[in-house]
Amino acid sequence: MDEPTRQAADVTGRSAGTGGAEAATEAFVAHRNLLFTVAYEMLGSASDAEDVLQETWLRWADVDQATVREPRALLVRITTRQALTRLRALSRRRESYVGPWLPEPLLTSPDVAEDVELADSVSMAVLLVLETLRPTERAVFVLREVFGLGYGEIAQAVGRTTTAVRQIAHRARAHVAARRPRESVSPARSRKALAAFQQAVETGDLRGLLDVIAPDVVLLTDGGGVVRAALRPVVGARDVAGVLGRLTSATFRPAQVNGSPALILRTGGEIDTVLAVRLEGGLITGLYAVRNPGKLSRVGRETALGR
Incomplete structure (x- = not known):
């Protein structure tokens, strides 16, 4: 309660x-x-x-x-x-x-x-x-x-x-x-794109990664000055791929975060990063990596939302 x-x-x-x-x-x-x-x-x-x-x-x-x-x-x-x-x-x-400041991610239910x-x-x-x-x-x-x-x-x-x-x-x-994003993307399309992205990052498949991220993709990482994170947006497929290439030691779990498919990354069994994406035209145009430990408490349990 x-x-x-x-x-x-x-x-x-x-x-x-x-x-x-x-x-x-x-x-x-x-x-x-x-x-x-x-x-x-x-x-x-x-x-x-x-x-x-x-x-x-x-x-x-x-x-x-x-x-x-x-x-x-x-x-x-x-x-x-x-x-x-x-x-x-x-x-x-x-x-x-x-x-960069990013919103506090919420683990949300399918509804x-x-x-x-x-x-x-x-x-x-x-x-x-x-x-x-x-x-x-x-x-x-x-x-x-x-x-x-x-x-x-x-x-x-x-x-x-x-x-x-x-x-x-x-x-x-x-x-x-x-x-705001120019098109509405169905959960099924989001899950498919995210699965391809996850596989490419986990296997170190650079070609596969470049196939799912847009040439002008932007990566924002929020460490809040507490953990290591880029202090400025990382822009462009090659630079973003270089950053993502360092994540091969993490384990990835798909989850519903803020009402959309996302990935939760763990290192040493602990939640390290919540990675949400922005999809447009079938490609990932934005990546939002929340690493600030003070913002990760809500991804251990579902948060009820309503209108």
Whole structure:
């Protein structure tokens, strides 16, 4: 049981005869996966999303439940406001991050991949695009395009007028559309490309590797200054292949990460790297290698997401 849910259960236990406390707990637990997903898509960090959920619970527990007509809407509003506050602080911290910053990878269940829109929205490629938005633009985009909230609801969540939110949504939509992958790739095609990639790397087959990665492929490695990683993007098939050629001692396991097929690399039995890919035109155009140990705790167990 996670901390916010445990706190909610504790409140219920202390207030067994209090209908308001029970209603608050039931609503929070019922919408927890949604709230976590909202926070994660805004922050790109599961640990920060969990902190936001704790802050959301503390504020939600103080709300007079008799005055709440739509628990989901109010919970999303509270979560969004808390996430916005944290996002503004994180944006300043990420400016001093050592090397490329990548989102914290999540081991996800097959049902996330079946929800095409949800899987796309939590993919490494799209989360990196969302990083290029201003905090309010990111919140508006996530709430509108991923969760389908109305402009009025979003306006209340971000503290802007409905007219302003419409303008922000239009601007953010155009920004993301210009930068996200140009085509939607089926899980089956992704698995096939990833299997060919894995075989080429494991066997040291340079020709086979060059057949599955694009000439202008980009590799981003996130070590966070804690473990060895390239401090700048590695660009071009030959240079990327040179880096990947050093991975022959690792063991590879296919997994569902952020709703898409990915690889988990282990050395000495321990998780060393999570490797996600971006596919376009049948070729791998982007590789995202998360090595920062502080970001690998969520790939040991599935994380539930929801809309």
